[in-house]
Amino acid sequence: MDSSSLHIAMFPWFAMGHLTPYLHLSNKLAKRGHRISFFVPRRTQSKLEQFNLFPDLITFFPINVPHVEGLPHGAETTSDVSFSLGPLIMTAMDRTERDIELLLLDLKPQIVFFDFTYWLPNLTRRLGIKSFQYSIIGPATVSYVRSPQRMRQNMTESDLMQPPPGYPVSSIKLHAHEAKFLASKRNCEFGSGVLFYDRLNNGLMLSDAIGFKGCREIEGPYVDYLAEQFGKSVLLSGPIIPEPPNTVLEEKWRAWLGSFKDDSVVFCALGSEWKLPHGQFQELLLGLELTGLPFLAVVKVPIGFETIEAALPEGFKERVEGRGIVHSGWIQQQLILEHSSVGCFITHCGAGSLTEALVNKCQIVLLPQLDGDHIINARMMGSHFKVGVEVEKGEEDGLFTKESVSKAVKTVMDEENVVGREVRENHAKLRNFLVSHDLEYICVDNFCEKLEDLLK
Secondary structure, eight states, rough: TTTOOOEEEEEEEEHHHHHHHHHHHHHHHHTTTEEEEEEEEEEGGGHGGGGOOOOTTTTEEEOOOOTTTTTTOOOSSSSGGOOOOOOOOHHHHHHTTHHHHHHHHHOSSSEEESOOOOHHHHHHHTTTOOOEEEEEEHHHHHHHHSHHHHHSSOOHHHHHHHTTTTTTTTTOOHHHHOOOOOOHGGBBBOTTBBHHHHHHHHHHHHEEEEEEBBBBBHHHHHHHHHHHHHTTOEEEBBEEEEEEEESOOOHHHHHTTTSSOTTTTEEEEEETTTOOOOHHHHHHHHHHHHSOOOEEOOOOOOOSOOOOHHSSSSHHHHTTTTTEEEEESSHHHHHHHHHHTTTEEEEOOHHHHHHHHHTSSEEEEOOOOSSSHHHHHIIIIISSSEEEEEEOOOOOTTTOOOHHHHHHHHHHHHSSHHHHHHHHHHHHHHHHHHOOOHHHHHHHHHHHHHHHHTTT
């Protein structure tokens, strides 16, 4: 390792949707000779090892996650519990503070990347280590919802319907049900008696610098806005396109997908945490059936049910036999998206899934869950960049129908449709830009240089 190489510790929120992107970033940094100490829940380490492409430079340090009353024994990440118990995972993570301090004293990294552990900057400052809030939430969302301009408002529904003063893109706005949801989160606790927004705000205010995944061509306006608002460096790491995993697609999926024509299968994956209410679960599946296309839907067992089978619409399984599969377990999403038979991807609009969608050739249908980042991501990709079609929902209740699901899929799959043709062309342009070799190489090199500048 040369003298300019960095030693970075990674301490992401204990959710697979945060751990995995942090590890993808670690691979990019290790590829340039930087050493990574990655803090991971003990039993979750085995799920991440396949993504560690530089085991000589990326070392996992397993963390014992304390038991918190109300959590199932052995629960470590949000994927181990229902959505409502996520705050207790955060409480458990907060209780690792002393263990993290001992690890940092022993390892002596130069900088620690974190996202939700708002107490970390004060700890690292005492130890002479820099803190870097690397957010999985995109800069468009943070600047819409958590900029100092927004913090000075009361965060009412009417406030949130429009962007804050000075926000750089006017086409991004919220629907009534989305504004109502985000306003309601103002008083939500998220671990250890700390309000969710206060946790984010404290990290943003106390960290030595802030970082996001992305590149200036897409995220530049939001990053400039945040740098001005917070008065500190805001860095972009590049799009962080995942390296090909060191595994192959499971035979059962390879064989099933291989039985269909190229670009004909609809793949729907709604993330590792989103559980649909039963009515919306059924509307989604009936919408997929209505397309008339083969489909693979990866969804959690809906609220109030023990199994997927028990929640299916009546007669559904028989009607779609041979062309439709509903699956509730973990799946090799990256490899499935690369399969030639997949022509459409319905995504919940998590940042990692969107990146994987944008760098593949399948068309994108946007079905954001009620989460600030997913909503803003959907508006960015649907209204601003026009690279996908968002499923229509009720303005007040936020509910989608089988017809709106089917309509969105048919729009992007129909080469004769004017909107579909525009979306295809825009997606192709953005994909070509993102996968050009020089883009990420230059972005990551620039990111590393700015990290080194922080340490001077």
